Amino acid sequence: MTATNTRERVAAALEGLTFELVDTRDGMLTLRVPSATVRTVLERLHGRAGFEQNTLVTAVDRFPEEPRFDVIWQFLSYDHNDRVRVETRISGANPSVPTCTDLWSGASFSERECFDMFGIRFDGHPDLRRLLMPQGYTHFPLRKDFPHGGIEPDRLYREWDAKRRAEWGANA
Amino acid sequence: MTSHVFEYTRGGNNEPVPDSDDPVHGKPMLVNMGPQHPATHGVLRLVVELDGETMHSIDPDVGYLHRGKEKTCESLGWHKFFPHTDRLDYVQPLMNNCGYALACEKLAGITVPQRGQDVRVLLMELSRVMAHLIYIGTTSIDLGAVTIFFYAFRMREEIYTILDAYSGHRMNNTYVRIGGVYADVDDTVEALIEKFLAETPARIDEIEKLLSANRIWYDRNRGVGVLSVADCKRWSLSGPNMRGSGLAFDLRKAQPYSGYETYDFDIPVGTVGDAYDRYLVRMEEMRQSIRICRQAIERLKKTKGEDVLVEDRRYVLPPKGAVMSSMEELIAQFKIVSDLRLPKGEAYHAVESSKGELGFYLVSDGTSRPVRCHIRAPGLMNVQAIPVLAKGRLLSDMVAIIGGLDFVMGEVDR
Amino acid sequence: MGSLKPADSEGLGFLATRVDELINWGRKNSLWPMPLGLSCCGIELMAMIGPKFDLARFGAEAARFSPRQCDLLVVAGTLTWKMAEAVRVIYDQMPDPKWVIAMGVCSSSGGMYDSYAVVQGVDSILPVDVYVPGCPPRPDAVIDAIIKLQKKIERESPVRRLLKGPGVIDETGTGRNFKQPNFAFDHSSLDLHPHDPKAKIEELQK
Numbered sequence A: 001m002t003a004t005n006t007r008e009r010v011a012a013a014l015e016g017l018t019f020e021l022v023d024t025r026d027g028m029l030t031l032r033v034p035s036a037t038v039r040t041v042l043e044r045l046h047g048r049a050g051f052e053q054n055t056l057v058t059a060v061d062r063f064p065e066e067p068r069f070d071v072i073w074q075f076l077s078y079d080h081n082d083r084v085r086v087e088t089r090i091s092g093a094n095p096s097v098p099t100c101t102d103l104w105s106g107a108s109f110s111e112r113e114c115f116d117m118f119g120i121r122f123d124g125h126p127d128l129r130r131l132l133m134p135q136g137y138t139h140f141p142l143r144k145d146f147p148h149g150g151i152e153p154d155r156l157y158r159e160w161d162a163k164r165r166a167e168w169g170a171n172a
Numbered sequence B: 001m002t003s004h005v006f007e008y009t010r011g012g013n014n015e016p017v018p019d020s021d022d023p024v025h026g027k028p029m030l031v032n033m034g035p036q037h038p039a040t041h042g043v044l045r046l047v048v049e050l051d052g053e054t055m056h057s058i059d060p061d062v063g064y065l066h067r068g069k070e071k072t073c074e075s076l077g078w079h080k081f082f083p084h085t086d087r088l089d090y091v092q093p094l095m096n097n098c099g100y101a102l103a104c105e106k107l108a109g110i111t112v113p114q115r116g117q118d119v120r121v122l123l124m125e126l127s128r129v130m131a132h133l134i135y136i137g138t139t140s141i142d143l144g145a146v147t148i149f150f151y152a153f154r155m156r157e158e159i160y161t162i163l164d165a166y167s168g169h170r171m172n173n174t175y176v177r178i179g180g181v182y183a184d185v186d187d188t189v190e191a192l193i194e195k196f197l198a199e200t201p202a203r204i205d206e207i208e209k210l211l212s213a214n215r216i217w218y219d220r221n222r223g224v225g226v227l228s229v230a231d232c233k234r235w236s237l238s239g240p241n242m243r244g245s246g247l248a249f250d251l252r253k254a255q256p257y258s259g260y261e262t263y264d265f266d267i268p269v270g271t272v273g274d275a276y277d278r279y280l281v282r283m284e285e286m287r288q289s290i291r292i293c294r295q296a297i298e299r300l301k302k303t304k305g306e307d308v309l310v311e312d313r314r315y316v317l318p319p320k321g322a323v324m325s326s327m328e329e330l331i332a333q334f335k336i337v338s339d340l341r342l343p344k345g346e347a348y349h350a351v352e353s354s355k356g357e358l359g360f361y362l363v364s365d366g367t368s369r370p371v372r373c374h375i376r377a378p379g380l381m382n383v384q385a386i387p388v389l390a391k392g393r394l395l396s397d398m399v400a401i402i403g404g405l406d407f408v409m410g411e412v413d414r
Numbered sequence C: 001m002g003s004l005k006p007a008d009s010e011g012l013g014f015l016a017t018r019v020d021e022l023i024n025w026g027r028k029n030s031l032w033p034m035p036l037g038l039s040c041c042g043i044e045l046m047a048m049i050g051p052k053f054d055l056a057r058f059g060a061e062a063a064r065f066s067p068r069q070c071d072l073l074v075v076a077g078t079l080t081w082k083m084a085e086a087v088r089v090i091y092d093q094m095p096d097p098k099w100v101i102a103m104g105v106c107s108s109s110g111g112m113y114d115s116y117a118v119v120q121g122v123d124s125i126l127p128v129d130v131y132v133p134g135c136p137p138r139p140d141a142v143i144d145a146i147i148k149l150q151k152k153i154e155r156e157s158p159v160r161r162l163l164k165g166p167g168v169i170d171e172t173g174t175g176r177n178f179k180q181p182n183f184a185f186d187h188s189s190l191d192l193h194p195h196d197p198k199a200k201i202e203e204l205q206k
């Protein structure tokens, strides 16, 4: 899994597309691509460069910078035993990126989690719901402007509880 | 890459027969399993659509144990997050510790001294045994073999005793630090570990003797939840689930860390990829872990007295004794605990945990506040695969499927 | 049974005691725990039932996963707001009398998770009898909690409760005071005093 081999293979697969190599502390091949071409890049990585497995889909909130979110994908190739990371920067207003669940089915939960935590929409995801927080929750916890202690963490429970008490009162 | 291939014969077709003359056939029914259900191994909720007894669609609902770990890391800082990593996959606390520490070390660009690495390998392999014991104990109790639970917990208690002597607590030990481990193994612990290593293979055999040819265990696991290698790749599965399908891919061999490349061990693989294969793979992995532990203990005997923590006062805690006697070390300790600054950049490190690839993706901007700490939980991927495996099977197979995939909700929900 | 006395000296095999004590003796020695293993503490709970600590010595090993069969709820682990509804339903489904042990700092107070998703102590949603600190508490500590709970049960007056509605012990203001589907008695008279029912109870006892 020499880094040069991976770089050449990926460069060949991404022929004709613009990308920028990012310097990382772990030495993994990291591509920064414009958000307009990210879907094509993912398709090529899947089809031509042989990255068979999606390791993670997540985001980094750079608040208060604008554009605000870095969306990160990371892939693993079993045949070549190497990894690649793809990053793109998108704006904070109505953030969305194309989905990759049709290429890697396993990205589904990761995308749902990313939507749940950052409010980033994955266009074309077949079932984009909240994953970890309850369905009625209205905030996005991993955004930097969300306090650690939460905003009305118990609202949904209290609503449910009030309703339940009211029902018992009526039936008694 | 040497690897074990299990050969065993199977007979009969175990596919469920659709109950077409059943009066409820064709009338779908929604069944809610969990979040408090004895067979879901924690607080997992499954909404199952049944036709008769056949499952048509399954919607796993996770998040009942979402504790906000990633946010916690961002607000606490790099060092203070350590105790929280224990509680990710709480059946193997030290494995998570090591994974997080390795990712931080990649970010900081430091290497752990040899003895520290050996201690870590020892702890990680003990953790793997612990985790697989929980798998075998809880799954067997769900499938009706209660004795195994007691056998597994007897073995776990022995590991608890070791860790108790070692770190002062039974589980959630928080024993690993950036740059090594907190303190060295002493003779008492060594003796305990050696006793454990000597006794355990026979006990694993004992469990296998009770289960492998057990009619109920065999019938309920054979042919249930079959995964091909391509499925595993597509659904992001890794670890024993992947190896059960026959691909000998182990991060310890493929992308070694902590000096695993210098240890001698085999990767067991299955042939069919059903729950029974995964069970066999896990049992053999325990034996291989014991083998690695033996080698680690031998090495530790040779390097007695050497450092287990690297000396680097930017990132690494000074030894406790020095903190008590020297002002500079006290200041260093205070700075590291309250205001550890890892260099700007990003790093990903994955370890082969008992559930699969456990990865930590860390982003730092050079200040003491982490920008991002993403935990790539293998368990979440395993939960994601439940609908794939369970579709078209009988409801009673769900228990075997959940047990065979093996996940821990602390890590799934984070 | 504290004040067990032979009824006559002829040795005919009769024993006399207070009904209260007889009931308490039965209750305290046959607790049926509902092991609500939510997270890490659940593993220690399993270890407690396991061979080394053997909860059977205290008559509390009959763990049942159906709340309808249990009278001791052991909340072992971190309770999140998403899970809170389920836990409250489980608690409501348990038949009276019922007791709660909050095992571990997470369920006692929120513990190390001061975050947006975690309930800061199960006592925000249901009354707790014994809190066990520790992260996780050692099984010895939980066994001690069970012994403490047994002592507490010893002091209860089940007959008075049976005759006059709930006693003082449960009136913690966390929601035991209103009508629940499982309640055998009508507590509506206590509803007026959710936080200070003592006056009402004294009045009832006259």
Ligand code: SF4
Residues within 6 Å of the ligand: B087, B172, C039, C040, C041, C042, C076, C077, C078, C103, C104, C105, C106, C107, C111, C134, C135, C136, C137
């Ligand atoms: S108290 Fe500690 S061990 Fe128990 S659930 Fe909470 S974090 Fe886990």
